[in-house]
Amino acid sequence: MTDVIVIGGGVAGLSAAAALSETVKVTLLEREKQTGYHSSGRSAALFEENYGKPTTRALNRASREAHAALGVLSPRGLMIVAQDHEADQFSADILDMNLSEISMDDARALVPILSPAITRAAHFDGAQDIDTDLLMQTWIKQIRANGGTVQTGAEVSKITKTSAGWRVEIGSDVLTAPVIVNAAGAWADQIAQIAGIAPLGLTPLRRSMARLAAPGGHDVRHWPMIFGPGESWYAKPDAGALLVSPAEEDPVAPMDAWPDDMVLAEGLARYQDAVTGEVTRPIATWAGLRTFAPDRSLVLGRDTADPSFIWCAGQGGYGVQSSPAAGQHIADVVAERTPAIGAEVAAQLSPARFSR
Template sequence: MSDIIVIGGGIAGISAAARLSTDARVTLFEMEDALGYHASGRSAALFEQNYGQPSTVALNRASAEYHRTAQGGYLSARGLMIVATDAERDAFARDVATMGLEEISMTEARGHVPILAPEVRLAAYHEAAYDIDTDRLIQDFSRTLRGNGGQVITKAAVTQIRQDAQGWTVTANGEEYRAQDIVNASGAWADLVAGIAGVTPLGIVPHRRSMARLAAPGGHDVSGWPMIFGVGEAWYAKPDAGALLVSPAEEDATHPHDAYPDDMTLAEGLARYQEMVSEEVTRPIATWAGLRSFAPDRNLVLGRDPEVPSFIWCAGQGGYGFQTAPAASQLLADLVNGRDTGFDATTQAALTPDRLRL
């Protein structure tokens, strides 16, 4: 019998399991045959401290030192740049203020990204944005869990969850497992898992985001380019292993599933990117999509359910899972164990499941 069963093997689940395993016997279930298959395997993998809701920014900042130094560090230089036309000046100014960017000249902007179209007249840059080594982060948390005596069970789809006076019984692939507490870290499936357990769902909804992988434009070496955003996050592009990832940055509500891109949405996003660059968009090397799951107020959900305290939420990461994982997982472990979290009351109130039961 485990003390805690964690359902979900993305970055949220494996980081929570690793932190909790310091004080408890933890078993993690992942329905796929590897960790980080769904949203975590399709992440833009950027660390930008100022990105997200105030509570998310607080988690980002609390995660920064871990990302920089743990296990030799997980970050590498990338940078972030927003570009706009004259017609987008007002929206550009709002984005610059919100994200704490510094406006730069077009000469500087083309020094970062030489293929910007003549129509691009405004640019702002932030050096302190970094790529995250997402695979190593997942594997290191997995090693911590196993090193503390925990276990990871893959290809384990949970089909039944029952509670009695002695705790929980979870059925996965026909086998029954017992635990005192359950951590729901199942991403797009979070509300579904809650329903199976007889716990009131919180209104967590998955949203599709599509991606195309393009050959390096014009044969340029893109390795040193920053991540580039259109205003209002209407599209973004990010270098990746010698190619360029381009996304329409859509957020289309959907149902939990193994996501695939919408061709029309992807084409529209590529057209928005094309308007801002001088090199013609080529046929994608590959396309895919992921699901970013949000609570109604777009804050993460971390902590014990107010109605069923042995059911613990670790959900609603909404695309911020990797950058918040070090602090979010530690906060969750502290809450579960009744320790001081180090976060102010306002931040904790924005993250607690209680807020969604009012």
């Protein structure tokens, strides 16, 4: 028997399990053969505090110190660019994200391939890359150092509520624990239903990605992450190449996602409109899932019908940067401690906000 079973080995489950392991015995179950296989391992992870809903921004702010202490941040910067006909959306974006407009000379000094059609730019130097792999591996080491278990290839087939808590079946193996943390990402509603808990209406949304060779032989290592207005596309330096995404949010069933070729082509065309030179054939393409609750805020806390079932879900595209504070909050919930993020934010993240 263990104290807490965490279902899901992405960044959400690992952060929660690591924080929990400081005080209780934790077993984390991941259905795939490796942790972070789905959304966490396919994220263009960026730390930018002013990104997401107010509750997400609160989690981001609360996560900065932990990210820095773990040594997973490195300088990147963020820039939004726009053409004349996109001026209204550009203005809304820089107001929302508290960015500073810069001259086009300064913008092209940062990214020399910007098209003459780009007439507006705004920049924030404080956005930082997150080393997602290092982050997850650090948490795995922490879990194990504290006596916890990380079990991969462990697909949950049955969950039963008993007088002692929860009975979780993984093939022929059985685990029991008083508490379950549901951190199953796109499958979180399915895990809830297996456990006899009402789903929240979580929606997985596909996002496609292409890796392009560095344009024109440029050294892109120090370029900022670039967004089109309204996040209509983005490009991010990565290992000497560029990751380019149409930033789509197409509802799909929980799955091992693959890119939609037409959507990806449309996104690459929007990127092409913003830069000089021809977009080359992608080196590689892939897709991931961003799973949102109906109000697009994370869901962190006890289920209203059964408080021994704890939600850690709905991370959307913000799971990596918000994970230290989100994981700590799950540990606070389990221990019935005063939440480090504050009672008001905790209430706004709780599943109790949904009427079921």
